[in-house]
Amino acid sequence: MGIRVDLTFDTVNAEALAEFWKLALDYEDEPPPAPFATRAEWAASFGEPDDDEGGGAWLRDPAGAGPRLCFLDVPEPKxxxxxxxxxxxxxxxxxxxxxxxxxxxxxxxxxxxxxxxxxxxxxxxxxxxxxxxxxxx
CATH class of the missing domain: 3.10.180.10 (2,3-Dihydroxybiphenyl 1,2-Dioxygenase, domain 1)
Structure with a gap:
């Protein structure tokens, strides 16, 4: 299998910024990886604390041609x-x-x-x- 590229954005509000980029690129939400039903369930599998306030969002190109985009909330500003x-x-x-x-x-x-x-x-x-x-x- 070939190498893939994901682009990750450090964000203040991952969900809101993902909405902007969905519009910009005609992307869609990426579902959580199998066998997880939700991203929260997936994150919990890493032992993430329940009180973690950092949000995240993941987008994909529906055609499969473009890179996946990841948006992760971080405490520091740009x-x-x-x-x-x-x-x-x-x-x-x-x-x-x-x-x-x-x-x-x-x-x-x-x-x-x-x-x-x-x-x-x-x-x-x-x-x-x-x-x-x-x-x-």
Missing amino acids: TAKNRLHIDVRVGKGDDAWQRIRAKSAQLEAAGGRILTTVDGHHIVMSDPEGNEFCVAA
Whole structure:
């Protein structure tokens, strides 16, 4: 079996940030691994304390092509620019810039923020917790 890549976000609110990225990437919630019925049951299998306040959320690409995304609550805040970022690709074509602008507007309405616009090419944004990403063709 080949190597897979998961991307993990440290978060303030894992469930809310996962909702944003589901919209951004057309991803879906990943069910807990078998034989567990819930993520809480899965976490308990590691001996996690019942009073653990850290949340988590897991997303997958329904087509199976993209990486799994993990969102884990951590106590410390984001303090610097990302060293790695996601590019949300809307596809090439004559109307690519229009689709880039439409996707950016959709994500801005969902709590994202436009940071920089490079007319005709890409838009740099941040998600609701300040993680930078680009929307491009």
